[in-house]
Amino acid sequence: MTPGDGRERRDRAGALLALPTWATLGVFFLLPLAILFVVSFARRDTYGGLKPIGDLGAYLASGKFLEHYARSLHPIYLKIFWRSLWMAIVTTLVCLVVSFPAAYYIAVVAPARRRSLLLGLVVVPFWTSFLIRTYAWMFILRTEGLVNHALIAAGLVHRPLELLYNDFSVLIGLIYGELPFMILPLYASLEKLDRSLLEASADLGAPRAATFLRVTVPMTMPGIVAGVVLVFVPSLGQFIVSDLLGGAKSILAGNLIQNQFAVARNKPFGAAVAFELTAAVLLLLWAYARYTRRRGEDVLL
Amino acid sequence: MRGRRALSLYAALVYLFLYAPIAILVVFSFNRSRQTAVWEGWTTEWYRSLAQNDLLLAALKNSLIVGGVATLIATVLGTLVALALGRHTFRGEGFTRQLLYLPVIIPEIVLGAALVTFFGALAFRLSLLTVVIAHVVFCVSYVAIVVRARLAGFDRSLEEAALDLGARPVQTFVRVTLPLLAPGIVAGALLSFTISIDDYVITSFVAGVGSTTLPLQIYSMLKVGVTPEVNAVSTLILAVTVVLIAVAQRLQRPPAERGEAP
Numbered sequence: 001m002t003p004g005d006g007r008e009r010r011d012r013a014g015a016l017l018a019l020p021t022w023a024t025l026g027v028f029f030l031l032p033l034a035i036l037f038v039v040s041f042a043r044r045d046t047y048g049g050l051k052p053i054g055d056l057g058a059y060l061a062s063g064k065f066l067e068h069y070a071r072s073l074h075p076i077y078l079k080i081f082w083r084s085l086w087m088a089i090v091t092t093l094v095c096l097v098v099s100f101p102a103a104y105y106i107a108v109v110a111p112a113r114r115r116s117l118l119l120g121l122v123v124v125p126f127w128t129s130f131l132i133r134t135y136a137w138m139f140i141l142r143t144e145g146l147v148n149h150a151l152i153a154a155g156l157v158h159r160p161l162e163l164l165y166n167d168f169s170v171l172i173g174l175i176y177g178e179l180p181f182m183i184l185p186l187y188a189s190l191e192k193l194d195r196s197l198l199e200a201s202a203d204l205g206a207p208r209a210a211t212f213l214r215v216t217v218p219m220t221m222p223g224i225v226a227g228v229v230l231v232f233v234p235s236l237g238q239f240i241v242s243d244l245l246g247g248a249k250s251i252l253a254g255n256l257i258q259n260q261f262a263v264a265r266n267k268p269f270g271a272a273v274a275f276e277l278t279a280a281v282l283l284l285l286w287a288y289a290r291y292t293r294r295r296g297e298d299v300l301l
Numbered sequence: 302m303r304g305r306r307a308l309s310l311y312a313a314l315v316y317l318f319l320y321a322p323i324a325i326l327v328v329f330s331f332n333r334s335r336q337t338a339v340w341e342g343w344t345t346e347w348y349r350s351l352a353q354n355d356l357l358l359a360a361l362k363n364s365l366i367v368g369g370v371a372t373l374i375a376t377v378l379g380t381l382v383a384l385a386l387g388r389h390t391f392r393g394e395g396f397t398r399q400l401l402y403l404p405v406i407i408p409e410i411v412l413g414a415a416l417v418t419f420f421g422a423l424a425f426r427l428s429l430l431t432v433v434i435a436h437v438v439f440c441v442s443y444v445a446i447v448v449r450a451r452l453a454g455f456d457r458s459l460e461e462a463a464l465d466l467g468a469r470p471v472q473t474f475v476r477v478t479l480p481l482l483a484p485g486i487v488a489g490a491l492l493s494f495t496i497s498i499d500d501y502v503i504t505s506f507v508a509g510v511g512s513t514t515l516p517l518q519i520y521s522m523l524k525v526g527v528t529p530e531v532n533a534v535s536t537l538i539l540a541v542t543v544v545l546i547a548v549a550q551r552l553q554r555p556p557a558e559r560g561e562a563p
Contacts, residue, residue: 032416109309267418
């Protein structure tokens with residue numbers, strides 16, 4: 001292919017077609033983010049609004065504008081960030097381990113005629129309301145829920161167990177919610193896997209574990225990395241799962257941000273935490289972009 | 302082979318994990334017991350009581366309005382920008398691509414916080430309009446990605462042939478490009494509508510009094526307590542989503558594949 005093949009040379013039509021999107025996302029996406037960023041350096045007044053700043057120079061010199069970022073380093077909040085981080089890591093790892101054999105089955109082992117059905121069955125939960133899928137677990141795990149009912153009926157326990165509102169229930173919800181987001185990119189990568197390489201490896205006497213670790217895994221690394229990003233990023237900013245299945249005890253970074261806007265009315269602090277979260281996500285994506293550029297392959301998006 | 306059987310059994314378990322909770326929800330929406338964990342026989346009572354729940358119906362109406370309007374706008378914007386990226390070279394192409402990925406990538410909670418701060422700064426009253434604006438922001442990207450994929454999937458030579466045969470560019474677009482692109486546009490619109498009517502996090506920030514959408518209403522019902530009505534409304538939403546996604550999936554497949562027997 002020649003560069004710019006089949007395309008017109010730089011033209012005005014392209015910019016014209018993109019213009020409405022630039023305008024919309026510029027005004028209602030980039031500008032709001034910029035305002036949120038500025039607010040993260042502001043002071044709040046007693047009623048949850050922003051306190052006007054008289055002397056900007058003096059305000060900057062006093063270092064007070066970093067107050068909210070400093071506050072977010074308090075051990076109470078560090079604990080919340082740490083919780084968010086390890087929960088996102090555990091969710092990602094469990095999803096990866098659970099998904100890989102399933103994706104392998106769909107892409108390689110399952111009969112070809114059934115493949116699109118099997119794939120479709122993963123796509124449906126991918127697009128289905130996160131809220132409803134989380135609620136399903138609330139329904140199953142709650143004190144009067146199905147699991148407790150079954151356990152009592154079977155005589156295994158006498159009093160219902162507290163299955164909801166702990167780290168375990170939050171993790172179940174996260175894993176359940178994010179699983180399709182891991183299976184799909186893994187499938188996309190495994191589908192492209194050249195199976196003659198696996199056969200070659202086996203023919204040359206490699207044990208199956210060695211073939212798996214030294215051929216299959218490296219060749220599907222783009223899918224693994226994409227899946228890790230797709231699961232880790234939303235887990236880090238989770239709000240619904242921890243709110244519904246975690247109760248008040250297991251607050252995550254997402255709940256902390258929401259709380260500052262909805263309840264505590266401390267917008268500057270909420271904005272500061274939101275930007276810390278955004279920075280973490282962007283850093284991760286920047287690393288991902290570097291990785292895909294090196295591999296020359298992008299299964300994400 | 303034993304490995305194969307073990308693997309298919311394992312895959313079956315994963316599918317069971319994915320579907321059992323949803324299936325339980327659906328089955329129990331027909332349960333006569335109000336206590337909901339004990340099976341006491343079939344009923345459609347909860348579906349009938351949904352029809353009398355004014356708050357829920359009002360929320361449904363809001364959701365349909367928001368989903369419809371936001372999808373319409375997002376589909377037009379997303380299709381145009383996909384055409385720009387797929388058929389033209391222009392200044393700011395790389396920027397446009399990144400601009401489209403960002404709303405998908407940024408945590409929802411951050412987007413919600415940014416929008417509510419923005420509307421607050423402009424003294425913009427929170428209403429259905431602010432919800433529509435927020436939904437357009439995150440739906441455009443999905444439409445653009447789907448349409449762009451469709452555009453990459455079909456042969457440009459058809460358009461070139463039309464031009465060579467003397468068709469004007471506008472004619473070529475309307476008679477050749479658009480019909481070829483249509484399945485992608487419809488699929489993008491269906492996905493956009495699905496995401497819009499399912500969104501809770503961002504909407505919870507930008508919805509005002511009287512602009513409660515269906516997920517918001519369900520959420521507040523959940524906070525009060527689990528009732529069979531929640532199961533019933535969830536089942537209905539699931540059913541609609543499955544239909545929309547199945548159609549979108551079918552439309553997204555390459556034309557050659559679509560004709561094949563299942």
